[in-house]
Amino acid sequence: MKVVKSDGKRVDIDLDKIHIMVEKACRGITGVSESLVEMNSGLQFYDDITTKEIQKILVKSASDLISLDNPNYQFVAARLLLFAIQKQVFNTKWKDSEIYPPFLEIIEKNIDLGVYDGTILDHYSTEEIGQLNSYIKHGRDLDFTY
Incomplete structure (x- = not known):
C-alpha cells in the first residue's frame, strides 16, 4: 500500500511510524490502548492515502473511543491533532514536537x-x-x- 506524502512523493506505508506516533500520543495516559486506536483506524487506510488523511483517521479513531468508561481517549485524540497542527504551524514532524x-x-x-x-x-x-x-x-x- 502506498502513501502520498505532503511533498507529493509516493512511498510504502510505514506502519511502524504510525505505531510510534500512536504510542507517543498514548504515553503517560492511563486507561487507553495503543492497539485499540491502531486497530480502529487501520481498516480505513487505502492505497494512495495522504499523510494528512492518515492523521485525520487516527484522530477520529481515538475520538471514537471516548466514552464515559474511557474518557482518557480525549487526551490521545488531542495529542494526535496537536501533532498535525505542529507540523502545519511549525513545519516540524510529530517526533520533533518537543522542539x-x-x-x-x-x-x-x-x-x-x-x-x-x-x-x-x-x-x-x-x-x-x-x-x-x-x-x-x-x-x-x-x-x-x-
Whole structure:
C-alpha cells in the first residue's frame, strides 16, 4: 500500500511510524490502548492515502473511543491533532514536537506565507515578541482535550 506524502512523493506505508506516533500520543495516559486506536483506524487506510488523511483517521479513531468508561481517549485524540497542527504551524514532524521554534520565527514564517500581515512587526519590537515567547508554556499543549 502506498502513501502520498505532503511533498507529493509516493512511498510504502510505514506502519511502524504510525505505531510510534500512536504510542507517543498514548504515553503517560492511563486507561487507553495503543492497539485499540491502531486497530480502529487501520481498516480505513487505502492505497494512495495522504499523510494528512492518515492523521485525520487516527484522530477520529481515538475520538471514537471516548466514552464515559474511557474518557482518557480525549487526551490521545488531542495529542494526535496537536501533532498535525505542529507540523502545519511549525513545519516540524510529530517526533520533533518537543522542539519549538522561537515565536518571532513563527511570526516571520507566517508573514512570508501570507497568513499574518507584516505590519504586526511594526507594532511589536523584537524584545516584546521575545517577552511573549517567554510566557508560552509548550508543555501545557499536552493538557488539552479533544
